[in-house]
Amino acid sequence: MSNFSKEIWVGIGAIALGLSLPALAQTPPDRAEFRQQMMDRVDTDHDGKISDVEWRAATDKRFVSADTNGDGFVSEAELKAAHEARQAEMREKREHAMFAHMDANDDGKISREEFEAGSQRIYERMQQRAQDDDSGPRGPGPGPGGMAPQGGMGFMGAPPPDQE
DSSP, rough: OOOHHHHHHHHHHHHHHHHHHHHHSSSSSOHHHHHHHHHHHTTTOSSSSSHHHHHHHHHHHHHHHOOTSSSSSSHHHHHHHHHHHHHHHHHHHHHHHHHHHOOTTTTSSSHHHHHHHHHHHHHHHHHHHHHOOOOOOOSSSSSEEEEEEEESSOOGGGGOGGGO
């Protein structure tokens, strides 16, 4: 592959990553991460199990938190506000984690090289998932689930870097 082609692919990857960062920040965490977050919040005695008492306490805490006017009921507006607040909190945590992961030298900013390396890691993970996951490929680009199937065209119709 020529240097020009590699530069084009790096540029396309950087643009794709930049455009997809907001979407990536809003994607739900994977099941293992979700389970761990729930355990961290609900398993108050840290025994690795959620008891009926712990579940009821967590449910009560969520209800009281959502019932912002204290009338003993959760209105649709209160439920929506509670949901939006939780989504914003989760999005902020994911954005921070994504930034920290890409900022390889921990200098508080992402260089072009770090950005491109992060883009490459995402591309490689999507490729691996496409091979491992029965639900098919995922990610930006054409085809079912977003990413081009093996041997297909990549982002914006260009051949993937390993197929030129």
